[in-house]
Amino acid sequence: MVSFLRFFINGISLGSVYAIIALGYTMVYGIAKMLNFAHGDVIMVGAYVSFCAMQYLQLPPALSVLCAMVVCTVLGVIIEGLAYRPLRQAASLAVLITAIGVSYFLQNMALLIWSSNPKVYPSVFSVGAIRLFDGELLITSETLLTIFANIVIMIALTLFTGRTKVGKAMRAVSEDKGAAELMGINVNRTISLTFAIGSALAAIAGVLLCSAYPTLQPTTGSMPGIKAFTAAVFGGIGSIPGAMIGGLLLGVIEILGKAYVSTELGDALVFAVLIIVLLFKPSGLLGKPVHEKV
Amino acid sequence: MSLLKVDDIHVYYGNIHAIKGISFEVNEGEIVTLIGANGAGKSTTLNTVAGLLKPRSGSVTFDGRNMLGVPASKVVSLGMALCPEGRRVFQQMTVRENLEMGGYTRPNTEIEPSLEDVFKRFPRLKEREKQVAGTLSGGEQQMLAMGRALMSKPKLLMLDEPSMGLAPILVEQIFDIISELHQAGTTILLVEQNAQMALSIADRAYVLGTGRISMSGPAQEILADDRVRAAYLGG
Numbered sequence: 001m002v003s004f005l006r007f008f009i010n011g012i013s014l015g016s017v018y019a020i021i022a023l024g025y026t027m028v029y030g031i032a033k034m035l036n037f038a039h040g041d042v043i044m045v046g047a048y049v050s051f052c053a054m055q056y057l058q059l060p061p062a063l064s065v066l067c068a069m070v071v072c073t074v075l076g077v078i079i080e081g082l083a084y085r086p087l088r089q090a091a092s093l094a095v096l097i098t099a100i101g102v103s104y105f106l107q108n109m110a111l112l113i114w115s116s117n118p119k120v121y122p123s124v125f126s127v128g129a130i131r132l133f134d135g136e137l138l139i140t141s142e143t144l145l146t147i148f149a150n151i152v153i154m155i156a157l158t159l160f161t162g163r164t165k166v167g168k169a170m171r172a173v174s175e176d177k178g179a180a181e182l183m184g185i186n187v188n189r190t191i192s193l194t195f196a197i198g199s200a201l202a203a204i205a206g207v208l209l210c211s212a213y214p215t216l217q218p219t220t221g222s223m224p225g226i227k228a229f230t231a232a233v234f235g236g237i238g239s240i241p242g243a244m245i246g247g248l249l250l251g252v253i254e255i256l257g258k259a260y261v262s263t264e265l266g267d268a269l270v271f272a273v274l275i276i277v278l279l280f281k282p283s284g285l286l287g288k289p290v291h292e293k294v
Numbered sequence: 295m296s297l298l299k300v301d302d303i304h305v306y307y308g309n310i311h312a313i314k315g316i317s318f319e320v321n322e323g324e325i326v327t328l329i330g331a332n333g334a335g336k337s338t339t340l341n342t343v344a345g346l347l348k349p350r351s352g353s354v355t356f357d358g359r360n361m362l363g364v365p366a367s368k369v370v371s372l373g374m375a376l377c378p379e380g381r382r383v384f385q386q387m388t389v390r391e392n393l394e395m396g397g398y399t400r401p402n403t404e405i406e407p408s409l410e411d412v413f414k415r416f417p418r419l420k421e422r423e424k425q426v427a428g429t430l431s432g433g434e435q436q437m438l439a440m441g442r443a444l445m446s447k448p449k450l451l452m453l454d455e456p457s458m459g460l461a462p463i464l465v466e467q468i469f470d471i472i473s474e475l476h477q478a479g480t481t482i483l484l485v486e487q488n489a490q491m492a493l494s495i496a497d498r499a500y501v502l503g504t505g506r507i508s509m510s511g512p513a514q515e516i517l518a519d520d521r522v523r524a525a526y527l528g529g
Binding site for chain 2: 171184
């Protein structure tokens, strides 16, 4: 029972990281209607930047995270402006291939700057841990912080898109760009802002991910990126609460699958569940069925 | 004086020459209507005026200002609002949020009074304030689209097929509202397939053939013209 609880909490923690990454995927998809496959690599850049800030500049962890967020935000806006914006009217396949290209570009830049040798990510938050059941159940501060960060981000984003003028404008753009433009909303700027938010979240996810799994190399972001994309589809791509639920479920399924079914098949199990969900609900758990306008 | 002046615009969709030199003007305080069959280029003309499409040549002058090169997102703050064909309300947003988007370019302090004005004109929208727009009926969505356009306090309100897909009783209601708006001082450019209705409330009219203006004049004269009667009014 205690071990189940331990696995479950680990699952929630990993799922929280997936959820934060998935938010980036889902927001960009919701607004720009494109899959930004370079999103996972922005996570990796965020992790490297925070690593360098702590290791070489001796900055305190909180400040390092902030550095990573700033760098990733700028990176996200530049990627959108240089790579995706010129393709706004192009076929979606061209955009998709460009996104894959950007992904490889970022990985190779990281390879050039930081080499392929894995770096050991330092423990960011060494505040101690909570012990329950006579010390049998250990919840690390990283785990708690990850879950906490996820909750805070979720609430903040919900308030932002539901209450603020800019957030509402974002929803308007995601529904109908032409009509949004008629309202006086600058669509390009709104898309930039979405990339900025998604990339800042990716930086946070990078730090949290590497705090839990401290091996950092140029490919660090790709697998979590793909899993988070899966989580976004699972929850219903375009939906913010969907990304949250999809991420958490994916994390729990992955950890429990590895623990109780097979370590090797853990990832396969994740995708098997995705396929089953999509068979019964093609738009994902919280996704809205797409209806074409006549 | 003319609030809107469109001079010899040519608009293309790729290689298709959709608008072949259209000129017209709308004076302050008028209701002007563009009528014509499907595919004549009515909506294309409105979308060009609103900045959504760029003409290959010709000019659009609004309120003494050359509008060419002004992006669509800037047009509304200059005092021109388009209520687009098919309404295009934000289906997943509430009635109130839709209206707030209509006032996007205006200072926050002016939103609340404008909302009150719109609710006064469309009491139905007040009742549905917190409802998601996608759940409204067609007539209510048309009211919402018009209310949303009014939120920017436009000098010129452009309406693209406001009667489309509505029951006759609702069409009449919508046209009553258009007349009321006109009496309250709003200049209106109305595009309609329902020529009879449009001509009955308009001051002047332009008849569009394929990409060209085939006739223009006071609405009553157009309404009485035999050729128009034969082509658009069913004899």
